[in-house]
Amino acid sequence: xxxxxxxxxxxxxxxxxxxxxxxxxxxxxxxxxxxxxxxxxxxxxxxxxxxxxxxxxxxxxxxxxxxxxxxxxxxxxxxxxxxxxxxxxxxxxxxxxxxxxxxxxxxxxxxxxxxxxxxxxxxxxxxxxxxxxxxxxxxxxxxxxx
Amino acid sequence: xxxxxxxxxxxxxxxxxxxxxxxxxxxxxxxxxxxxxxxxxxxxxxxxxxxxxxxxxxxxxxxxxxxxxxxxxxxxxxxxxxxxxxxxxxxxxxxxxxxxxxxxxxxxxxxxxxxxxxxxxxxxxxxxxxxxxxxxxxxxxxxxxxxxxxxxxxxxxxxxxxxxxx
Numbered sequence: 001x002x003x004x005x006x007x008x009x010x011x012x013x014x015x016x017x018x019x020x021x022x023x024x025x026x027x028x029x030x031x032x033x034x035x036x037x038x039x040x041x042x043x044x045x046x047x048x049x050x051x052x053x054x055x056x057x058x059x060x061x062x063x064x065x066x067x068x069x070x071x072x073x074x075x076x077x078x079x080x081x082x083x084x085x086x087x088x089x090x091x092x093x094x095x096x097x098x099x100x101x102x103x104x105x106x107x108x109x110x111x112x113x114x115x116x117x118x119x120x121x122x123x124x125x126x127x128x129x130x131x132x133x134x135x136x137x138x139x140x141x142x143x144x145x146x
Numbered sequence: 147x148x149x150x151x152x153x154x155x156x157x158x159x160x161x162x163x164x165x166x167x168x169x170x171x172x173x174x175x176x177x178x179x180x181x182x183x184x185x186x187x188x189x190x191x192x193x194x195x196x197x198x199x200x201x202x203x204x205x206x207x208x209x210x211x212x213x214x215x216x217x218x219x220x221x222x223x224x225x226x227x228x229x230x231x232x233x234x235x236x237x238x239x240x241x242x243x244x245x246x247x248x249x250x251x252x253x254x255x256x257x258x259x260x261x262x263x264x265x266x267x268x269x270x271x272x273x274x275x276x277x278x279x280x281x282x283x284x285x286x287x288x289x290x291x292x293x294x295x296x297x298x299x300x301x302x303x304x305x306x307x308x309x310x311x312x
Binding site for chain 2 (some may be wrong): 023024025026027029030033069070071095096097098099100101116117118120
């Protein structure tokens with residue numbers, strides 16, 4: 001896989017810490033490989049929205065990569081609950097179903113961005129850089145359609 | 147057969163498989179299926195509810211499933227690892243169908259997709275006059291991939307209704 005210039009946290013120069021949420025083991029492995037090529041660190045994984053919320057509380061990741069269609073609790077609902085309790089949470093939705101209604105719903109409920117599967121590393125890389133630059137107030141509702 | 151419903155699935159299968167396998171994909175065969183669908187190996191089924199109803203079965207034989215799983219995982223998967231093969235088939239089905247559904251929704255067809263489930267029965271339902279069933283065989287570097295698309299269009303889009311009403 002192509003190597004990218006590492007994306008670091010601006011406050012301390014440390015690697016960006018990720019929580020990956022997807023019910024597919026393959027999707028999680030694939031995203032983890034990409035994150036490694038961005039110089040990031042996967043600190044946790046979850047296979048459904050309920051676990052995503054508890055893992056977010058436990059780990060406080062810098063970015064959450066969140067699938068939409070999952071068992072128990074879908075990704076958009078999980079994102080909404082996380083952002084309600086943690087307004088600074090950076091959540092990027094990653095889904096194969098990328099029609100406008102879905103994207104708008106995700107952004108309205110607090111996601112910062114949307115990436116459609118199959119994920120291209122160069123697209124995810126640009127989104128990560130954009131989201132890590134963002135102060136948490138400007139991107140919502142503006143960044144769909146990558 | 148409404149090709150405007152079917153075409154997004156053909157395009158999506160072509161694009162997603164070519165990207166996942168990093169090699170060209172070609173359509174070997176495309177035919178209407180009047181008989182009950184016979185499963186080839188490991189198969190995932192995705193169902194739809196809404197203006198479009200029906201199901202799509204994504205199906206590969208055992209050898210192809212192992213190769214697809216190995217490509218997706220980036221390491222060789224053992225033939226004995228059924229769980230990983232099933233997982234790979236479901237993920238590919240999810241991506242192919244999700245991309246096609248995105249196209250159809252953006253064209254104005256509104257319907258909901260249920261998560262993929264394993265299709266374990268030896269055969270699926272027959273097609274009928276109002277449920278279009280199409281079988282396509284895609285040739286990939288990992289082997290043949292079969293998709294059985296059986297859809298029923300329940301409601302015309304707003305624009306078509308307006309046109310019909312004059």
